[in-house]
Amino acid sequence: MTDLIDPEVQELLERLADADPGVRRVAVLDFADIEDAAVLPALAQLLRNDPDPTLRAEAARALAGWDEPAVVDALAAALSDTAEVSGAAAQALTELKDPRSGERLLAHAASPDAFISASALRALRELRVPAAATPAFAALQHADASVRREAVAVLGWLKHAPALPLLTRVVIADADTEVRRAAAGALGLAAPEQIASVQAALCESLQDAAWTVREEAASTLGKLRAMAAAAALRAAMEDDYWQVRLRAARALGRIADTQALPVLSQALIHPAGNLRKEAAIALGDIGDAAAVPVLQAAAADPDPEVRKAVRLSLQRLGAPAGVDR
Incomplete structure (x- = not known):
C-alpha cells in the first residue's frame, strides 16, 4: 500500500509518528507546504492524542480550512482540551466553508460548556446551516454572555424570522452590551x-446606556427604512457621540425625512469630518x-471628502456648487 x-x-507521515516531539513539530509545520489530504488522518490523530499540548495546538492550526469529517470531529473534540489547544481549534473551525461540516457541529452548539457552545456557534455562523437555528434559539437564554452573542449572530445570518420576538426583548433587556448590540x-x-x-x-435602543448599541440601532433603522422612527432618529442627532449621529444621519437620508433638514444642517458644521x-x-x-x-455654504469645507459629498448632493439637487461672492 505504501x-x-x-x-x-x-x-512526512513517518515523521508525524516519530518519538521525538521536535521531529513531530517540524513535520506538522511542513504540512503547510505539502497540503496533501492523505496526511489529514494522521494530523487529526495527533491532535487527539499527542502528549504535547503545544504540538496539539500546532496541529489544530494546520488543520484549519479542511472540511473532511475526521478533521472537523477532531477539532470539535479539541474544544475541551487545554486553553492553548482549544483556542487554536476554535479559530480553525471558523475557517470551515462546507455547510455539511457545520452539520457535524450542531450537537456541540448545544453543549452545556459555554466555551464549546460559543465556539461551535461561531463556526456555524457563516456556514448558514438552517438547522443551527434550533441550538442558537435555545442559546439566547444561556447564562454566559459569550454564548448569547454567538447565538444572536447565527440567527441574524440565517435571517431566522421566528427569533424576532425574542430578539426584540434581548436588544432592550440583556445585561451584556455586546449582546444588545x-x-x-x-x-x-x-x-x-x-x-x-x-x-x-x-427606537428604545437609541436611548441605551452604551453608545455602541445606540449606533447599531440607528444603523439598523436606516437599513430597514423605518419611516416611523424618523422622530427618534432626529433626536439621535443630538447624541453625545458623533458615531451615533453619523448612523442617524445616514438613516434619515435613507428614509428621506424632510423634517430632518435642521438637524442635518447643524451636523454640517460639526468638528467630525465623517459626520459632516x-x-x-x-x-x-x-x-x-x-x-x-x-x-452651498459647506462647499468650502476643509475636508476634501466632505467637499466631494457636498458637490455630489448639490448636483443631485440640480444646484450650482456655490454662490458668487
Whole structure:
C-alpha cells in the first residue's frame, strides 16, 4: 500500500509518528507546504492524542480550512482540551466553508460548556446551516454572555424570522452590551411586513446606556427604512457621540425625512469630518431643494471628502456648487 503513496507524503507521515516531539513539530509545520489530504488522518490523530499540548495546538492550526469529517470531529473534540489547544481549534473551525461540516457541529452548539457552545456557534455562523437555528434559539437564554452573542449572530445570518420576538426583548433587556448590540444588528433581518414589530425596540435602543448599541440601532433603522422612527432618529442627532449621529444621519437620508433638514444642517458644521460628510450625503438623498443654501455654504469645507459629498448632493439637487461672492 505504501507504494501508492507519494514518497514525500510517506516521509512526512513517518515523521508525524516519530518519538521525538521536535521531529513531530517540524513535520506538522511542513504540512503547510505539502497540503496533501492523505496526511489529514494522521494530523487529526495527533491532535487527539499527542502528549504535547503545544504540538496539539500546532496541529489544530494546520488543520484549519479542511472540511473532511475526521478533521472537523477532531477539532470539535479539541474544544475541551487545554486553553492553548482549544483556542487554536476554535479559530480553525471558523475557517470551515462546507455547510455539511457545520452539520457535524450542531450537537456541540448545544453543549452545556459555554466555551464549546460559543465556539461551535461561531463556526456555524457563516456556514448558514438552517438547522443551527434550533441550538442558537435555545442559546439566547444561556447564562454566559459569550454564548448569547454567538447565538444572536447565527440567527441574524440565517435571517431566522421566528427569533424576532425574542430578539426584540434581548436588544432592550440583556445585561451584556455586546449582546444588545448584536441583537440590534440582527433585527435588520425583519421583512417589510415585520418592520413595525421591531422598530419600537430599536427606537428604545437609541436611548441605551452604551453608545455602541445606540449606533447599531440607528444603523439598523436606516437599513430597514423605518419611516416611523424618523422622530427618534432626529433626536439621535443630538447624541453625545458623533458615531451615533453619523448612523442617524445616514438613516434619515435613507428614509428621506424632510423634517430632518435642521438637524442635518447643524451636523454640517460639526468638528467630525465623517459626520459632516454623512450629513451632506443625507441631504442629497432627501432631495429637498431647501437644503441647497446650507450645502452651498459647506462647499468650502476643509475636508476634501466632505467637499466631494457636498458637490455630489448639490448636483443631485440640480444646484450650482456655490454662490458668487
